[in-house]
Amino acid sequence: EAQVTQNPRYLITVTGKKLTVTCSQNMNHEYMSWYRQDPGLGLRQIYYSMNVEVTDKGDVPEGYKVSRKEKRNFPLILESPSPNQTSLYFCASSSGTGGTEAFFGQGTRLTVV
Amino acid sequence: AQSVAQPEDQVNVAEGNPLTVKCTYSVSGNPYLFWYVQYPNRGLQFLLKYITGDNLVKGSYGFEAEFNKSQTSFHLKKPSALVSDSALYFCAVRAPSGGYQKVTFGTGTKLQVIP
Numbered sequence: 001e002a003q004v005t006q007n008p009r010y011l012i013t014v015t016g017k018k019l020t021v022t023c024s025q026n027m028n029h030e031y032m033s034w035y036r037q038d039p040g041l042g043l044r045q046i047y048y049s050m051n052v053e054v055t056d057k058g059d060v061p062e063g064y065k066v067s068r069k070e071k072r073n074f075p076l077i078l079e080s081p082s083p084n085q086t087s088l089y090f091c092a093s094s095s096g097t098g099g100t101e102a103f104f105g106q107g108t109r110l111t112v113v
Numbered sequence: 114a115q116s117v118a119q120p121e122d123q124v125n126v127a128e129g130n131p132l133t134v135k136c137t138y139s140v141s142g143n144p145y146l147f148w149y150v151q152y153p154n155r156g157l158q159f160l161l162k163y164i165t166g167d168n169l170v171k172g173s174y175g176f177e178a179e180f181n182k183s184q185t186s187f188h189l190k191k192p193s194a195l196v197s198d199s200a201l202y203f204c205a206v207r208a209p210s211g212g213y214q215k216v217t218f219g220t221g222t223k224l225q226v227i228p
Contacts, residue, residue, distance in 0.1 A: 004156070035218075040122075042203065042220035043157075058215065090156055098207070099145045099164035102216065104156035 002027050006091050006105035013081055013112055021076045021108050023091030031094045032074040033058070033102070034066065036087040043090065049074055081112040115140040117206050119219035126194045127227050134189040134222045136204030146187040147205040147216070148178055157203060163187060174198070194226045 004025045013019055025032065033048040035058075045058030049068040063085055065077040074093075078085060088109050092102040116139045126132045138144055145164055149157040161172025168180045178189045187204060204219040 033216075040220060042119075043218040045215055048215065092157075099162060101147060101159040101162055102157075104149075104158070106156045107154075 002103065004091055004093055004103050004105040006089075006108050008108060009106065010109050011111070013110070015082055015112055016080050019078050019081060019110075021078075021089060021091075021110070023074045023076065023105060024072050025074075025091075025093040025103070026072065027093060027095070027103065028071065029093035029095050029103070030071070031096065032068070033092045034064070034074070034076045035090045035092065036060065037090060037107075038087050046076070046089075078110075081110075083112045086110060086112050115144075115206055115208055115217045117204050117217055117219035119202075119204055119222045121222050122220075123223040123225060125225045125227060128196055129193050132191050132194045132198070132224065132226070134202050134204075134224060136187045136189065136219060137185050138187060138204070138206040139185060140206050140208050142208060143182075145207040146178075146180060147207075148172065148176070148187075148189050149203045149205065149218075151201040151203065151221075153200075160189070160202075194224075196226045196228050199224055199226045 007022045030051050034046040035043040037043050044060045046064050047066040049055040091105040094100045094102045118137045147162045148160040151157045161170050163170050163180045171177045176191050201221050203221050205216050207216045
């Protein structure tokens, strides 16, 4: 089954404690992205990757890091989480740009206290 | 810069009635337009897209959308709403240029279908 898998689904952490949210896709997609979803703001892109070792900032990259060492994996790293990073996070992948639609993971609800 | 507006935070419709969820966009050139649906505790699922050609696009679960270039709109429609259609709907736009072009999402519209 084609899917994007995120882990964990739920996470409560404390300010400053480094964490990683994993994302894996089994569709051999080149393009992967991370979004955060906040009420009234919709989805905002954090980082994206066009291929292995090729990443770039989205609209709200501050406080986040990513890496793309393998085509299937695109982890999101919060090196020093803060309460304003409490949000619902989604990973997405697609086979190309233009008119290709994205496949989304089920989301990670992160709470930073 | 490209943008998407979903002017209604929530749309309420009675089961069996037609529904419309509105979306307008701003982008340079001819856009690629998408609708996604999000059910509670789930990720976004693709519903339909407009790339080129017929302005009326049909998608999953009986949904359709009409591309109107003059009004820069891409409203989502369904002739007869089901309670199971209740969800959060996102419109998205991408510019048609070469290379990587990011997708911009609207703020979402919550659809409530009342039995």
